[in-house]
Amino acid sequence: MQLKHPAVAGTLESSDVQVTIHPNNGMGLDIRIESIVKAQFGDAILETVREVLAAFGVTDASVQINDKGALDWVIRARMQAAICRGVERSFDWEGEGV
Amino acid sequence: MEQRVSLKRTSLYVSGSSPANIIEAVFYNQDCIVYDLEDSVPTSEKDAARLIVYNALRHQRPAEKYVIIRVNGIYSEFIDEDLEAAVRARPDALRIPKVESAKEVQSISAKMAAIERQAGIEVGSIELWCNIESYLGILNALEIATADSRVVALALGAEDYTASMKAQRTKKGLEMFYARNALLMACRAAGVDAIDMVFSDINDLEGLREDVALARNLGFDGKTAIHPRQIDIINSYFTPSKKEIDYALRVLAAVEEGKRLNKGAVALDGSMIDKPVELRALTTIAQARAAGIKIGGENHAG
Amino acid sequence: MPVNAVGRELPERIGNYIVKPYQGINAPEPTSKKVVSNRVLTLRPAGGSKVIGTLEEAIEASGLQDGMTISFHHSFREGDLIVGQVLTAIRNLGIKDLRFAPSAVVNIKNPSIVDFVRDGTITRIEASGIRGELGDAVINGLMDEPVILRTHGARPRAIEAGELEIDVAFIGASAADEYGNATGQIGPNACGALGYSFIDATSAGKVVVITDYLVNYPCVPASISQQYVDYVVVVEQIGIPEKIGAGATRMTRNPRDLMIAKRIADVIAASRLFENDFSFQTGAGSISIACTNYLAERMEERGIKARFALGGITANIVEIFNKGLVKVLEGSQSFDAVAARAIVEHPNIVEIDNAVYSNIYGKGCMLDKLNFGVLTALEVDVDFNLNILTGSSGEMMGGLGGGPDVAAGSDISIAALPIVRGRTPSVVNKVFTICTPGETVAMVVTEAGIALNPRHKHYEMLRDDMGKTDLKIVSIESLRQLAESFTGKPKQIECTDKVVCIVEYRDGTVIDVIRQIKR
Numbered sequence: 058m059q060l061k062h063p064a065v066a067g068t069l070e071s072s073d074v075q076v077t078i079h080p081n082n083g084m085g086l087d088i089r090i091e092s093i094v095k096a097q098f099g100d101a102i103l104e105t106v107r108e109v110l111a112a113f114g115v116t117d118a119s120v121q122i123n124d125k126g127a128l129d130w131v132i133r134a135r136m137q138a139a140i141c142r143g144v145e146r147s148f149d150w151e152g153e154g155v
Numbered sequence: 156m157e158q159r160v161s162l163k164r165t166s167l168y169v170s171g172s173s174p175a176n177i178i179e180a181v182f183y184n185q186d187c188i189v190y191d192l193e194d195s196v197p198t199s200e201k202d203a204a205r206l207i208v209y210n211a212l213r214h215q216r217p218a219e220k221y222v223i224i225r226v227n228g229i230y231s232e233f234i235d236e237d238l239e240a241a242v243r244a245r246p247d248a249l250r251i252p253k254v255e256s257a258k259e260v261q262s263i264s265a266k267m268a269a270i271e272r273q274a275g276i277e278v279g280s281i282e283l284w285c286n287i288e289s290y291l292g293i294l295n296a297l298e299i300a301t302a303d304s305r306v307v308a309l310a311l312g313a314e315d316y317t318a319s320m321k322a323q324r325t326k327k328g329l330e331m332f333y334a335r336n337a338l339l340m341a342c343r344a345a346g347v348d349a350i351d352m353v354f355s356d357i358n359d360l361e362g363l364r365e366d367v368a369l370a371r372n373l374g375f376d377g378k379t380a381i382h383p384r385q386i387d388i389i390n391s392y393f394t395p396s397k398k399e400i401d402y403a404l405r406v407l408a409a410v411e412e413g414k415r416l417n418k419g420a421v422a423l424d425g426s427m428i429d430k431p432v433e434l435r436a437l438t439t440i441a442q443a444r445a446a447g448i449k450i451g452g453e454n455h456a457g
Numbered sequence: 458m459p460v461n462a463v464g465r466e467l468p469e470r471i472g473n474y475i476v477k478p479y480q481g482i483n484a485p486e487p488t489s490k491k492v493v494s495n496r497v498l499t500l501r502p503a504g505g506s507k508v509i510g511t512l513e514e515a516i517e518a519s520g521l522q523d524g525m526t527i528s529f530h531h532s533f534r535e536g537d538l539i540v541g542q543v544l545t546a547i548r549n550l551g552i553k554d555l556r557f558a559p560s561a562v563v564n565i566k567n568p569s570i571v572d573f574v575r576d577g578t579i580t581r582i583e584a585s586g587i588r589g590e591l592g593d594a595v596i597n598g599l600m601d602e603p604v605i606l607r608t609h610g611a612r613p614r615a616i617e618a619g620e621l622e623i624d625v626a627f628i629g630a631s632a633a634d635e636y637g638n639a640t641g642q643i644g645p646n647a648c649g650a651l652g653y654s655f656i657d658a659t660s661a662g663k664v665v666v667i668t669d670y671l672v673n674y675p676c677v678p679a680s681i682s683q684q685y686v687d688y689v690v691v692v693e694q695i696g697i698p699e700k701i702g703a704g705a706t707r708m709t710r711n712p713r714d715l716m717i718a719k720r721i722a723d724v725i726a727a728s729r730l731f732e733n734d735f736s737f738q739t740g741a742g743s744i745s746i747a748c749t750n751y752l753a754e755r756m757e758e759r760g761i762k763a764r765f766a767l768g769g770i771t772a773n774i775v776e777i778f779n780k781g782l783v784k785v786l787e788g789s790q791s792f793d794a795v796a797a798r799a800i801v802e803h804p805n806i807v808e809i810d811n812a813v814y815s816n817i818y819g820k821g822c823m824l825d826k827l828n829f830g831v832l833t834a835l836e837v838d839v840d841f842n843l844n845i846l847t848g849s850s851g852e853m854m855g856g857l858g859g860g861p862d863v864a865a866g867s868d869i870s871i872a873a874l875p876i877v878r879g880r881t882p883s884v885v886n887k888v889f890t891i892c893t894p895g896e897t898v899a900m901v902v903t904e905a906g907i908a909l910n911p912r913h914k915h916y917e918m919l920r921d922d923m924g925k926t927d928l929k930i931v932s933i934e935s936l937r938q939l940a941e942s943f944t945g946k947p948k949q950i951e952c953t954d955k956v957v958c959i960v961e962y963r964d965g966t967v968i969d970v971i972r973q974i975k976r
Contacts (some may be wrong), residue, residue, distance in 0.1 A: 066203050072175035072879050094880045096850040097947035126879025129945055130214035131174040131207065138203040148206060150239035151273060178877075178943070179713050182904035215943065383712035387719075448927055 058114045058144050066138035067127075074127035076139040081119040086110065092124035105129055109136040113144075162186045162442065163308060163348050163377040164393035165386050166223065170195035171204030177211050185386045186377065187221040192237055193228070193252055201233050205240035212244040223284060225250040229259050235266070242270040248282035248307065253315060255291040257302035264303045279305060284350070288312030289319040293334050296341030310350035310379060311338050326362055328369075339374050348376040357382040367392045394446040395439045403436035404450070410436075463842055463891050465969050471603055471956045477966045482865060482896050485964040488818070493619035495662035499687065506635035508671070508689045512546035515688045516625070519663040521552055525624035528661065529559035530653040531585075532629070532641055532790055536700030537563045539629040539667055542692060544573045556581040558621055560612060560653035560811070561856050564589035574599055583621055585609060586846065586856015587958075595957050596853055598973045603956045606846065608892075609789075610815030610822065610862035610963040613656045617818065618965065626661035628654045628681060629695045633668040637686025638679035641791075642801045642808070644670035646698050649770065649791020649800060651680045655810040658685040669695045678801065680808055702741075702771070702793040709743035713904050717873050718744050720902050720928070721831055722751035726759070727926045729918065730828045730868055734764040734784075737829040738863055741769045741792050744873050745831055753777045767814065767824055768859065770796035770806065778806065787823060789814045815862040817963060822866065824859070830867030832860045832898070834874050836888040839933050841895030841910045843872055844888035846960070849881045851950045851974040857892055862963050864897040868915060872901045882940035882947065884933065889950065891969040892960060905939055906931035951975040 060080040067075040081087055090102055106120060124132070141148050166187035169180045172195060180188050190211070196204040208224060216222060224246045226237035241249055251263055260283065271278045283305040287296055293316070300309055313324065313331050322330040331352065342349035351370040354363045363385055370378055371392045378389045395403070406423060410433055413421035421428045443450060458466040461478035469476055509515045521527065527547075529540050540559065545568060547555070557579040562570060570591045573579045583605040587595055595604055607615055615621040630639035631647040641648040646669060658664050658681050665688045666681065675683075709715060721744075725731055739749045750773065756762065763783045766774055770788035772795035778786050789811040791797040799806045812819045824830070835854055836844040843864070848854045864870040872893075876884050884903070899913045906929040909919050923930055952972035962968040 070173070070175060072178055073173075094850065094947075096950055098880055098945065100948060101945055126881065127174060128178065128215070128880055128943055130210040133214070134203070134206040134210040137206050137210075141202060141206075147236060148202070148240075150236070150243060153243060153274070179904075182713060183716065384715065446927075 058140070060115065060118055060140070060143040061145050062143060064139050064143035066142060067135035069123060069125055071125050072127055072131065074122060074124040074132050074135050076135045077121040077123075078139045078143050079119040080143070081117045084117055086116070087119040088122070089120070090122040090124065092122065093126050094124070101129065102132060105132050106136060109133055109140070113140050115140060162446070163221065163350060164446075165377060165380050165389045166310075166350065167380045167383065167386060168195065168225070171208045172196050172200050174207060177207070180383070181217045181220070183383050183386050184390055185220070185380060187223055188217060189223045189225050189250055189379070190246075191225045192233070192241070193225050201227070205237065209240045209244045212246060221248070222246040223248045223250050225252065228252050229254070229263065238263070238266050239270060242267050242276065242281060243274050245276060246281065248284050250284040250286060250310065252286045253288050253292065253312070254285040254299055255289055256295055257298040260285060260299055260302035260306060264305050267305070281305065282307045284308040284310055286310050286312050287338055288315035290316065291319075292316070293337050296338050297344055300341050300345035300347050306345075306347055308348040308350050308376075309338055309342050311335060311352040313352040314355075326356070326359075328366065335370070335373055335375075343374070349374065351375040351378040353379045353381050354385065355381065357385065360384070360388060363388055364392075390446065393442070394448070395443045399439050400443050400448070400450065403439035406432060406436040407440070461966070461968065463840070463894050463968060465891060467967055467970060468956065471959060471970070474603065474605070474959060476959075479894070479962050479966040479968040482894060484966075485817070490618065492617045493622065494617070494660045495622050495624065496659060496685070497662060506689075507637050507686060508635050508691065512543055512667070512690050512692065513550055515665045515690045516543075516546055516550060516552070518688060519625045519665060521547070521625050523552055523554045524556075526556040526558050526622060528623045528626045528657045530628060530651060530657070531559055531561035531563050532648045532651055532653060532701070533696035533698075534563050534701050536697035537565055537629070538694050538696050539627065540570075541565050541568050543627050543667070544568065544570075544578060548573065548576065548578050553577045554580045556583065558583045558623060560609070561585040561858070562587045562591060564591070566590075571599065583607065584856070585612065585858055586853075588853055588855060592853025596847075596851060596971065596974055597976070598955060598957060600957070603970070604958045605961060606857055606958055607961045608815070608857045608861045608963050609811055609859035610817060611961050611965060613812035613816040614818045614963065614965055615961070616656055616660050620965065623657055623661040625663045625665065626654070626657035627665050627667060628658060630666050630668045630681065631695065632670045632672050632676055633666050633689055634672055634674040634676040634683075635689060636674060636683040637664070637666050637681070637689050638674075638676040638683045639666045639668065639681040639686065640676060640678050641680060642678055642797060644668070644672075646670070646694065646696050647794070647797045648696060648698060648701055649797030650788050650808040652789025652809055652811040652814065654681060656812050658682075663687045665690060667692055667695060669693060698794055698797070701791070709747055713875055714744045715747050716904055717875065717902055718747035719751050720907065721748045721871055721873055722755055723926070723928055724871060724900065724902060724907060724923065725752060725829050725869075726755040727928065728829070728869060728922050731755075731759075731761060733761055735761070735828045736765045736767070736826060737763060737831075738766060738768040738824065738827055738867070739774075739831045740833065741771050742833045744833060746771065746773050748831055748873070749773055749777065753780070753782055756782050767827060768863075770799060772796055775799045775806065778803070787814070815859050815963070822862075824863050824866035827863065827867035828869060830863035830870045832864055832870060832872045832893065834860070834872050834883075834893070836883050836885055837872055837874060837898070837901050837933070838885050838888045838895070839937055841872075841898040841901065841912070841933065842888050842891045843893035843895075843898060844890045845892045847890045847971060849889060849947065849950070851889060851952070857960070861893040861897070864893045865963065869899045869919065870897060872898050874901070874903060876903045876905050876936050876940040877943050880944045882937075882944045884936040884940045886937065890960060890971055894962070894968065901933060901936070903936060905936055908933040908936055
């Protein structure tokens, strides 16, 4: 899936994460993670981000994660929202995101 | 008819915009959590809130709570996608704002059934709470409560109701007195639960106590809360007191005794125990048990 | 490598420090050692005054030299203006390589303690905690010598055992006279109790009182007596009283913290020890203050009055005292202006020596008489060990304070914490740093339930008392699992072999060490 334009989802409140996503046409994935729990959960965050991108078939994007201690499902939800906004489509409810 | 006993003393609204509040809400003592997609979510964030609530319930559904999602209005541009997200999140119930007729309930129920079918969820398994928040809703409360087998509760909304009535909203709430009773009567006739309105001044705990005492005395089964600090107070009024529990136990013991001796009518302290008294005793015990009260000596009278 | 009684591997020596591993709560042997003090007989002919012009002159007169040990109290906490002024004066005199041994390191800025470490003025630190910028720098390997962290009870023991000999003590006082009688209770910048300074005054080689309010002789009341004081220096300002309680004395409005606070009060009220003339210490954190209020409600409902309350004094506990719910308040520090004044106004609100409060080697201490002690913690593990020092990413978050002492001393010690903070689980398999041994923690109260410690001395009593209530009792392991179900499994923090902090228990043994974080 191709991103049409930059998009943001989430906030910088505690327990939330702000995802900023930019088209990165033909340049692959560029994921940058800032997190207050990076030492313990940096790898887990990266894995979730990659998983959601793959579920949407997004192969070219630059993703900036600014994490304030969000649980995994919050990161998932914010990633999904940012991608949906970036591709200007509703979430695929029938496929439940897959 | 058989009176159902279930615990819906407190329903706390939690905004679909706030992950922090959603996480913390799991630990409070409310019986029901209402994840909100409506009033607490700005128009530009409806898409994100749906995903937050959906993911919250799919990945970390609170184990010991009755889970409700409040969707946007029946005639809003958001309702169809809200239903997609909310049904697939597999809550116990959806809460529908400003319901005014049986037809509205039936149309929502049909849409839910289609989604349930598509998602492999047992059709009809997700229940409905209808918010009654206009004079039309009050006038049609009975037809709404009996419109569909999904409907298990009506919940009163005071702000919009008083606006529709051109009434002034006051703390004492006399302007709501008729609506409360009318809604209760419809609920009792339909055999569904009656949920009282929000008490909106979260800093006035004394006012809340008076308000919830009245609601309980009128007959409500529970009350909506908008702040965690309201929960324990509301619960305490909908949790039977020791005196009520003891009386209920004596009633049930007397009924047992009557059955054993094959007596048609049973008396306690000189008054006859009829069916409603027995039902009320059963409800009291179920509420006490569900609230975590340990009931000892259940056979002490027998 | 030796392993101590809480299962931590420790080196036998860390530089010149010989490690005595923690042997368990009942291990401390009686001792017949004489008390060590650096105090010297000092003839002072009649007349004159001890007032000396500047800090520099006082430091020179004290004979402070490279390699010596200096001390301070932390009664002004974040509002302290003394430490910065004294260290600057020391730097101006070119004195280096000092051991800095305050009762606790306050988080001062401009100048920061880190600056004095970087320029070699300070090369060793011994205190109850190092937070903020200094803490982060230390844990990242700022210092060659490990920082020694001691509880409030362990510090007076170490001083009197000769393990921490103080050469010059600098004691900030909000009022003093020309002969050195000094107090924190009066004056424009009153800080209240000076309980942490008593041991410094009686043990240091030289004592310098620093004040911004010189009163006519004699200063009344006097917490520090003239017989211990060598010099008095008058400076423009010693501290900012409004900042003493910064963050420590506001009641929380967070509903989750309120719920935990209320559960603590419920637990106390359900205990058979909750009866007339009971005693408690609830502490001064935001959960603690809420807890004190809930406890006061229970006391009023049941008509129960406490014999005494201990610890830092707050406006909130003074209010409860004024309602007649507590007969005596004993405090070694004050957290706000109301509390500072209260000692002067009420004969039953008493300033106490921190050693009396917490040092078991001072022929017993007051907190051993507590029925209930409330502790806050950053982490707890499935053995009930508490971490009150380090965050889960290995960052320095707090000080030991008196928590480990309160846990060991009180009949029922109650640790309060939420099971998760953001994505950080606080009920874990092994805490990052053990500060309070699990066997001294009676129970953990969280938003998700209460876990009783089967290894605690009063477990059976608690189990029976709590069993009669509808409080939700769960196992500590189930809390750990629940926390992890929220956050996922955290990755272990990796450390180098370099020890940056030594954590001493109240008996002077090593309960844990903190190693440098691998970055």
